[in-house]
Amino acid sequence: MQIEFYKYQGTGNDFVMIDNRSGFFPKEDIKLIERLCDRRFGIGADGLILLENDTETDFRMVYYNSDGNQSSMCGNGGRCLVAFANQLGVVKNKATFIATDGLHHASVGDDAIISLQMIDVDEVQKKDSYTFLNTGSPHHVQIVDDLEHYNVKENGAAIRYGVLYGEKGSNINFVKKVDDSTFSLRTYERGVEDETLACGTGATAVAIAMNAIGQTDKTSINLNVEGGKLVVSFDKEGDHFTNVFLTGPAKFVFKGTIEI
Numbered sequence: 001m002q003i004e005f006y007k008y009q010g011t012g013n014d015f016v017m018i019d020n021r022s023g024f025f026p027k028e029d030i031k032l033i034e035r036l037c038d039r040r041f042g043i044g045a046d047g048l049i050l051l052e053n054d055t056e057t058d059f060r061m062v063y064y065n066s067d068g069n070q071s072s073m074c075g076n077g078g079r080c081l082v083a084f085a086n087q088l089g090v091v092k093n094k095a096t097f098i099a100t101d102g103l104h105h106a107s108v109g110d111d112a113i114i115s116l117q118m119i120d121v122d123e124v125q126k127k128d129s130y131t132f133l134n135t136g137s138p139h140h141v142q143i144v145d146d147l148e149h150y151n152v153k154e155n156g157a158a159i160r161y162g163v164l165y166g167e168k169g170s171n172i173n174f175v176k177k178v179d180d181s182t183f184s185l186r187t188y189e190r191g192v193e194d195e196t197l198a199c200g201t202g203a204t205a206v207a208i209a210m211n212a213i214g215q216t217d218k219t220s221i222n223l224n225v226e227g228g229k230l231v232v233s234f235d236k237e238g239d240h241f242t243n244v245f246l247t248g249p250a251k252f253v254f255k256g257t258i259e260i
């Protein structure tokens with residue numbers, strides 16, 4: 001059997017996209033999803049996303065990490081899925097869709113810039129050396145001295161598998177302040193089990209965490225990620241963050257068919 005796929009990337013966080021509106025895709029086949037995401041034996045991606053029908057919104061997002069397991073929200077994947085839906089003609093420059101963390105609104109701007117509304121954040125756990133919050137996916141946020149030379153894979157894995165987060169784990173973000181409006185980050189992603197070039201829910205978590213712990217009082221924050229630049233904006237009331245938007249490029253790379 002042959003599957004038609006589309007490859008997208010958002011600031012270097014890359015995804016295999018499949019139009020599953022007919023419901024043909026064998027969703028329980030973890031090994032198949034893992035193989036499709038494999039960079040040597042498959043197409044290669046940080047995750048795989050199915051675009052499915054939904055009765056109340058434009059479409060449903062079903063997200064899998066590259067390890068083949070279905071997971072929580074993916075911000076860059078959500079932005080890429082909106083670009084994919086636009087390419088398929090399912091939406092026209094504006095989208096409303098349902099994902100594992102609830103309803104999302106998005107808009108398509110010039111130059112493949114997609115702005116995606118993320119969930120509200122009601123709880124920010126501030127600890128001495130790190131911050132933890134959920135932006136659709138769980139995120140540990142930690143400021144480090146030498147971000148450029150930091151061993152993200154080794155230190156990220158140690159925290160992800162350590163005592164703090166148990167079996168469920170967390171995504172781990174290491175951060176450096178550039179100026180009041182700008183932070184650089186590098187992310188170790190759960191389910192990829194490696195550093196990725198960008199993480200949308202991670203960038204969102206970093207922006208909110210930096211505001212919540214007083215590193216900035218800005219509510220529109222530039223994020224330098226390894227694969228490009230993202231912007232996160234929000235409204236704030238105490239530790240309650242609403243109207244959270246993640247904005248950045250989401251680009252079509254290629255399409256093809258693969259034998260499964």
Ligand SMILES: N[C@@H](CCC[C@H](N)C(=O)O)C(=O)O
Nearest residue numbers: 071074075076137199200201
């Ligand atoms: N790359 C994603 C995050 C995907 C989910 C994450 N790996 C998890 O399982 O928690 C993003 O852009 O948000």
